[in-house]
Structure formats: structure tokens, C-alpha cells
Amino acid sequence: VTSNRGSDGPTDHDLSPSLQVVHTHKPHFMALHCQEFGGKNYEASMSHVDKFVKELLSSDAMKEYNRARVYLDENYKSQEHFTALGSFYFLHESLKNIYQFDFKAKKYKKVTGKEIYSDTLESTPMLEKEKFPQDYFPECKWSRKGFIRTRWCIADCAFDLVNIHLFHDASNLVAWETSPSVYSGIRHKALGYVLDRIIDQRFEKVSYFVFGDFNFRLDSKSVVETLCTKATMQTVRAADTNEVVKLIFRESDNDRKVMLQLEKKLFDYVNQEVFRDNNGTALLEFDKELSVFKDRLYELDISFPPSYPYSEDAHQGEQYMNTRCPAWCDRILMSPSAKELVLRSESEEKVVTYDHIGPNVCMGDHKPVFLAFRIMPGAGKPHAHVHKCCVVQ
Numbered sequence: 001v002t003s004n005r006g007s008d009g010p011t012d013h014d015l016s017p018s019l020q021v022v023h024t025h026k027p028h029f030m031a032l033h034c035q036e037f038g039g040k041n042y043e044a045s046m047s048h049v050d051k052f053v054k055e056l057l058s059s060d061a062m063k064e065y066n067r068a069r070v071y072l073d074e075n076y077k078s079q080e081h082f083t084a085l086g087s088f089y090f091l092h093e094s095l096k097n098i099y100q101f102d103f104k105a106k107k108y109k110k111v112t113g114k115e116i117y118s119d120t121l122e123s124t125p126m127l128e129k130e131k132f133p134q135d136y137f138p139e140c141k142w143s144r145k146g147f148i149r150t151r152w153c154i155a156d157c158a159f160d161l162v163n164i165h166l167f168h169d170a171s172n173l174v175a176w177e178t179s180p181s182v183y184s185g186i187r188h189k190a191l192g193y194v195l196d197r198i199i200d201q202r203f204e205k206v207s208y209f210v211f212g213d214f215n216f217r218l219d220s221k222s223v224v225e226t227l228c229t230k231a232t233m234q235t236v237r238a239a240d241t242n243e244v245v246k247l248i249f250r251e252s253d254n255d256r257k258v259m260l261q262l263e264k265k266l267f268d269y270v271n272q273e274v275f276r277d278n279n280g281t282a283l284l285e286f287d288k289e290l291s292v293f294k295d296r297l298y299e300l301d302i303s304f305p306p307s308y309p310y311s312e313d314a315h316q317g318e319q320y321m322n323t324r325c326p327a328w329c330d331r332i333l334m335s336p337s338a339k340e341l342v343l344r345s346e347s348e349e350k351v352v353t354y355d356h357i358g359p360n361v362c363m364g365d366h367k368p369v370f371l372a373f374r375i376m377p378g379a380g381k382p383h384a385h386v387h388k389c390c391v392v393q
Contacts, residue, residue, distance in 0.1 A: 279304055
């Protein structure tokens, strides 16, 4: 099972739905990628993070997972390096031979025991971690965006797992101005940077899965035009600067009822059901950011509603906040060769599931998504002589 969340840190109320997914699919190898680990108030929250990790590793639900690797970027005092990413990998006791790649020694090592790494990620040879270069950031603030990469080998099959967090939309008004938006262009550049890094010449090329909070948004201009086809627009400007601070879209008739109000951090549409009806599939045509990577990244069909921005009120698990246009921010993407692994699993009548977690439960402002599939023994055999990864070294 490959699962991810792009939320503001784990809390007690959002853990049980994830464990239910584990119970249902009973994975032998489980990867969990977290973003914004510790939440926005991470200085005060990191102690809770450590407690959460220890409780998770020792919980009854995880007792059959006798090996684990946990990588937590908790070094918030280092602005140059801090990404707030957390990557968890759990191995079931029935899984016999699994190896992890040492990027420094350039060889695989057998995974044994449970290990947690937090303040030493820069010096850990079992992963690659990067924060995006400062000139990639759309605002002056050098925020927590970057990626962590690990490499694994199971049953002659080698693959990279990349935890990623890309840039968000800072302003709904700016996002609405152009199609595609300026923010979409920044995400495109950053994702291209990650893909170039993981297939460069330093290491042998293997299949890869990239999953996390991509912050992909619907094409705002197109969405607004579609939702407000027969509306008239009123522009509100600041008295002192003449800057546009609000757009109000009203119906042409029907007493000029307000349909949509747009501000920097307000997206207040009259009918939220449009984002939930039939899992929001009518809006998938505006989900365009992945199209520029169509030859490099593949995704299974989306059959769940937009994963963001959900209400953080514990009693409103299905409700979206009116801060942003709902979008599929949280995704699990894969290379063409990884796609073959997954689809080969499907063709052999093993169920492949790509879905979200906790549809009716408050999980934070993002709903985690997961991908469950089976790799058959010898699935990587055509390349097995190249990897030599299942030999003890």
C-alpha cells in the first residue's frame, strides 16, 4: 500500500481510518508519505510527533510489521534544509527478502529491525533529501517545500519512492488572472527538477513512484468561467492602492443572486455539491497540470473527490472550507515502467485500488490518498541481472 497525506500533521482522530485501510488490504510493504509533519506550529508540535511515531510503531494494528524505517525532517532551525517531510516504511513479518539502497556506498543492504531517523537526514546515506533552490520559491519566504527519495528492492524488483511537497497557490486572485496560472508554472518547474534528479546519471535508473502533496489546482480561470457562465462580475478595489481585493460574480437575473466571491484566500461558491457530485468528475477536465508530464508520469483514473481543502472542524468531515477552489492536490504518480508493474498486477486479477481515506471523517485540511497493488514474484525479472539487489552485500 502506498499512502500519503498532505495535512498539517497527524492527530488522534485521523489515524483510525488509515489503519482501517491497512487492515482491509493487509499490505506486506507499506509506504506512508507525510507533508507538513508537525503542522504549521511545528516548533511546539515536534514533541507530539515523536510520541505519535513511537505509538504507531508499537500499536497492536502494526504488530505484524517487524521491520520499519522512519525518516522525519524535524530540523526546523535549519531554514536551508527543513522540508517538514516524513517518510514511513513498514515491512510485514511474512516478507522475507527486502533490501534498501545505500546512495553513498551505491549498493543494497538487507533491512532488519526498526530504525527512526530525525535530526540526521542530511547525513543518512539511505535517502536523498533536497529542499528546492531558493530561486524556485514564488514569494520571498523560503517555505518548507522539497522531496525525499528512497530506493527499495523486493522480489527482484527495484523502485524509488519519492515523497514530494510542491508550491501552493498564494492568492486566488492571482491564480484567476491567467490560464495556466503563474503558480502552475512554478510547480511544473519544481516537479521537472525532481524528475531530472531521480533519473540523472549518478545511479542506475529504476521504476519510480512519486507521491505526496503536489498542490495541483484546477485551472482557475476555466473553472470560474464554467461555474459562472451567465454571471456578471463586480470588481472591488482597495481605496488606497486601487488594487483588486475582491471579485463578486452575480446571476444576471434571479435578483442578481451572488454565485461566487473571490478574494486572496476566499473561494465562496454558492453550491459546494458540484465538487462532491459523482466525486467531482465533471471538474476533472480542469485538472491539467499533469498533462505536461504525460510521457514521464502516469496516474490511475481518479474516482475520489478533490482531496483539499476540507474543514478542520471535527464534526464536518465531508465539508470543504471556502478558502480555495477544491482540487486534487494529493496524488500518487508513477514512471512508465512502474505503471507496467501495477497494471501487470491488475491483469493477473489482483485488485488495484486508488482511493482516498476517511471520506466522512475529519482528517485535517487534506484527505490522504492511497494506492494498493501487488507485485508478483519475479515481476522485475527482465532487469533482475542489472539490479543484483536481492543478493546480500
